[in-house]
Amino acid sequence: MTAASETVAAGNFTATRYALAGPVLITARRFGDHRGFFLETYSARDFAALGITDLFVQDNHSLSAQAGTIRGMHFQLAPRAQAKLVRVLRGAILDIAVDIRRGSPSYGQHVAAELSAANAHQLYVPVGFAHGFCTLEPDTEVAYKVTDTYAPDCDRGIAWDDPDLALPWPFEAEAVQLSDKDRRAPRLRDLPPAFEY
Numbered sequence: 001m002t003a004a005s006e007t008v009a010a011g012n013f014t015a016t017r018y019a020l021a022g023p024v025l026i027t028a029r030r031f032g033d034h035r036g037f038f039l040e041t042y043s044a045r046d047f048a049a050l051g052i053t054d055l056f057v058q059d060n061h062s063l064s065a066q067a068g069t070i071r072g073m074h075f076q077l078a079p080r081a082q083a084k085l086v087r088v089l090r091g092a093i094l095d096i097a098v099d100i101r102r103g104s105p106s107y108g109q110h111v112a113a114e115l116s117a118a119n120a121h122q123l124y125v126p127v128g129f130a131h132g133f134c135t136l137e138p139d140t141e142v143a144y145k146v147t148d149t150y151a152p153d154c155d156r157g158i159a160w161d162d163p164d165l166a167l168p169w170p171f172e173a174e175a176v177q178l179s180d181k182d183r184r185a186p187r188l189r190d191l192p193p194a195f196e197y
């Protein structure tokens with residue numbers, strides 16, 4: 001996983017920022033008892049205390065049947081750019097965010113985090129980052145909040161296997177499940193700049 005830098009707490013949440021400024025790993029406190037468990041998954045008050053004040057306007061949910069399914073790397077162009085808050089309901093993913101802000105000192109660099117139903121981790125992906133994940137188990141379900149609604153005309157992708165990004169996917173190319181759209185996605189260097197630092 002990518003090196004973390006500082007950790008702060010608010011309510012039932014702990015936030016860990018990365019050396020690569022922007023994305024935030026959030027861990028929710030789980031209250032277990034003989035019935036099972038309870039945990040809060042989002043709190044506008046506590047997330048604001050952690051520095052995440054975005055207004056989320058849409059919730060998404062995907063199921064990927066096979067381990068090794070890669071969905072990404074995706075982003076929406078301005079004025080419909082999206083920040084995302086990603087968590088796993090069932091199974092596990094390697095979740096990745098890539099800095100695509102032109103002029104950023106970390107341009108083209110990524111953070112990677114394992115999110116699972118078991119660890120209750122979430123990844124906050126700010127505007128200016130491409131996002132994608134690889135499932136690590138069959139029948140993995142991912143739920144995520146976004147800060148703008150779906151805009152197909154602004155939907156863009158970057159090749160999951162872009163050699164300039166060298167993303168740490170844990171599956172060999174021949175074992176990866178991809179949508180046709182993701183199979184055809186261009187390399188970052190072949191795209192016009194989408195965001196400025």
Ligand SMILES: Cc1cn([C@H]2C[C@H](O)[C@@H](COP(=O)(O)OP(=O)(O)O[C@H]3O[C@H](C)C(=O)[C@H](O)[C@H]3O)O2)c(=O)[nH]c1=O
Nearest residue numbers: 060062071072074075084131132133149150151179181
């Ligand atoms: C994203 C989205 C898709 N759709 C429709 C469009 C397609 O007919 C169908 C599947 O869409 P897509 O293949 O783009 O789904 P994913 O490959 O899971 O895309 C997502 O994958 C990565 C992980 C992301 O971060 C994005 O949120 C999102 O791009 O759902 C909608 O109706 N609304 C939406 O918000």
